[in-house]
Amino acid sequence: MKQIKDILERYWNCETALEEEKALRAQFLNGAAPEEVKNAQAAFLLQDRLAKEKADPTFIRKAMKAAITSDEQKQRNKISFSQILKVAASVLILISLGIGIQTYYRQAQFMEALFPETFTDPEDALQQTRIALDKVSSSFSRVQGILDIISPEQVADTLHSAIQDHSK
Amino acid sequence: MKPDKKFINTILPITDKMFRLAASITGNKQDAEDVVQDTMLKVWQKREEWNAIVNFEGYCLRSVRNIALDKISLKDNQLESIPDFFDPPMESQTDPLEIEEQLEAIEKILSNLPEKQRTVFQLRDVEGLSYKEIEQIMNISEEQVKVNLFRVRQKIKKLLKS
Known part of the structure; x- marks a missing residue:
């Protein structure tokens, strides 16, 4: 009895090792603690209750899956962005070609107006x-x-x- | 081993611990789940560094704590700490409390503690981690771990003795 009282006192003062604390907790949870120190039981009961709380397993599964597939979503976003860039580049090239062709024909018309050809033969x-x-x-x-x-x-x-x- | 299999095998056994720590810091289940989800994502994104991690559990719990702290600071959490000299009032000093009432009273004390004291209590008295492990998770010295734990245990002792 003296031993458990001493260990308990050292526990409150943070002087116990992990193994001693485990043994102390076990004694209180098993109801083996003497009456003199019974008032400390609630402390160890609460620790035991808190240690038994668990996360929702469905949530855990979803969270793990979301983490693992997060890269795939990133890749999909990257791919679609690069596709957009390719399309944009193609459109720019087409527009440039169109402008170039239009400019050529306008120049040709201008020259035609300046120097009309009156003879075909x-x-x-x-x-x-x-x-x-x-x-x-x-x-x-x-x-x-x-x-x-x-x-x-x-x-x-x-x-x-x-x-x-x-x-x- | 493929990264996703390694991820599942390593993190699954500690998800409850992660959740409990997150709940003790944030104070509610919903926020705790958000923290756990964010932690998993962060750990997965850093999978290139896994081989360099010696203590994976400690690494995950440290991430949980950091993310939980960010969350409560963002929310401007009102769980302000009560100064150490504050003693919760008891209805009667002579009538003994039933066990459930004692449990409630202890939980109330814990919920009003500064985050460091709550976390140290959670990691040592609930999860059974060593001072060394707690030191690494919280990035404080072993001495500071003991000081914070001492304050928590003394408050609980005072409550139960009264």
């Missing part, structure tokens, strides 16, 4: 060019004829006087 174009050059050549010949009669200096003096008269 190259032979016709050559013939017309020869006629135009002949006209230019005959014009040069008439000028040369005039220069044979009047010297270039005289032409220049006449032009100079005309300009001076005009400016007055």
Whole structure:
């Protein structure tokens, strides 16, 4: 009896080892504790009651499954995001191509407006060019004829006087 | 062994302990379950580090405590600690209490303790862990473990003797 009283006192003072506390608890739970120390029984009864509380097994199963499958959900989210990126990149490429094609055709139309092609047949174009050059050549010949009669200096003096008269 | 099998085999035996610790800190079953769920997720996500863990049970219980503390601080838990010198009033100093009333009175004392004292009591007197294990779980010295435990036991002793 003295022994259990001593152990109990050391228990309250946190001087007991784990094994002593286990033995003490067992004595109180078995009803083997003497009357003198019976008032301490509630302390060990409560410890025993608290130690028997359990988590809901259904909840535990669900929680473990949720933890293990959490990675799969993460992977699924990652995959769908990368798929979105791929689709977005494809759309961007298509848009760029469209803009490029549109720009090319607009440029072509612009050039067409600036330099319209009036001849479809190259032979016709050559013939017309020869006629135009002949006209230019005959014009040069008439000028040369005039220069044979009047010297270039005289032409220049006449032009100079005309300009001076005009400016007055 | 596949990670998921190892996870199940290792954590399943200690889920009740995890739940009880979470409940002692948060004060209610729903929050305790949330804490256990969050802990399992955290432990699973860190499975690359399992091989480096010496005491897996201690590792899990430490995670439980940290997550539970975050939870109660977020909720601005009103379980404020009563100063150590406070003694719960007794209706009569001469009439002995029935066992159930004594149990209720002890539980009330425990629920009003600072978290460190509640946790030390839970880990030592309920779960039967050594001072060394408690030291590692709570990240406090063995001396601090004993000091906190001493305060709890003295309060219970005073209640029962009165």
